[in-house]
Amino acid sequence: MVTTRxxxxxxxxxxxxxxxxxxxxxxxxxxxxxxxxxxxxxxxxPDLLEAGLQVAKHCKGLPLVIVxxxxxxxxxxxxxxxxMEIASDLSSYVLGEQSxxxxxxxxxxxxxxxxxxxxxxxxYPEDWMIQVSDLMMLWMAEEFVLHVDKENMEEASxxxxxxxxxxxxxxxxxxxxxxxxxxxxxxxxEKFMQLTxxxxxxxxxxxxxxxxxxYIHDDLVKQLDHYEYQLDK
Numbered sequence: 001m002v003t004t005r006x007x008x009x010x011x012x013x014x015x016x017x018x019x020x021x022x023x024x025x026x027x028x029x030x031x032x033x034x035x036x037x038x039x040x041x042x043x044x045x046p047d048l049l050e051a052g053l054q055v056a057k058h059c060k061g062l063p064l065v066i067v068x069x070x071x072x073x074x075x076x077x078x079x080x081x082x083x084m085e086i087a088s089d090l091s092s093y094v095l096g097e098q099s100x101x102x103x104x105x106x107x108x109x110x111x112x113x114x115x116x117x118x119x120x121x122x123x124y125p126e127d128w129m130i131q132v133s134d135l136m137m138l139w140m141a142e143e144f145v146l147h148v149d150k151e152n153m154e155e156a157s158x159x160x161x162x163x164x165x166x167x168x169x170x171x172x173x174x175x176x177x178x179x180x181x182x183x184x185x186x187x188x189x190e191k192f193m194q195l196t197x198x199x200x201x202x203x204x205x206x207x208x209x210x211x212x213x214x215y216i217h218d219d220l221v222k223q224l225d226h227y228e229y230q231l232d233k
Contacts, residue, residue: 024061031056033063037070051083058090103182106167116144117160118169119190122183132161 011019025033034056035044044052055073059065069086076082110118117139124130136157139145148156164170 025063025066026061027053027057030059030061030066033066034059034070037067038073045078048078048080048083051080051087054087055083055090058087103169106169107182107186110167110169111163113144113146114160114163116142118164119183119186120144121170136161 031053034052038044038052055069056066059069069090073083073086076086107115107118120139120142121130121135136154139157139160140153145153145156145160161170
């Protein structure tokens with residue numbers, strides 16, 4: 001059996017059998033797997049149920065992550081407070097080791113012209129639903145799509161996006177939290193872009209990155225919408 005994040009690899013192996021695309025587990029399936037691994041077939045005690053569900057939720061439907069976290073939990077005391085700590089800080093267990101290595105491998109094999117396209121998507125806030133047409137227009141405006149006629153730029157942008165999709169670095173209708181965290185780290189290392197939040201007293205001075213992404217929180221937008229500006233007479 002061959003597993004891969006790259007769709008083209010699976011296509012080339014079709015003579016061995018039809019490729020099977022793994023889906024994410026549902027919340028119910030995630031909890032069922034976590035409960036089975038932690039309690040070895042027994043039922044979860046009622047006092048741990050809520051904390052256990054939170055842990056399962058933060059595993060993002062990924063079986064490998066659930067198995068890894070189950071291995072951590074089984075070595076801990078069965079206390080709801082400790083499980084909630086795992087749930088709230090799950091990314092430090094997952095991103096720090098296994099998942100980052102897989103994403104790094106995909107990133108290392110990514111063509112140079114696709115890397116800025118991937119980084120640019122971190123301009124959008126986490127969990128933001130990105131419109132494909134808007135994204136492709138921004139790629140073209142940033143001149144990420146070069147050496148093609150203007151008439152073919154949109155088609156080239158779509159090919160770029162499909163390449164990212166085929167490598168499992170982007171998902172249709174869903175944001176990949178782990179890939180986003182990886183890109184945030186990489187874009188800082190490679191001085192591609194700096195992200196900031198308005199009125200943040202802890203913001204360092206702006207550096208020499210070529211792009212600046214400014215996040216405006218919903219609360220601030222609402223304040224601006226309802227604020228009545230008055231001019232001194």
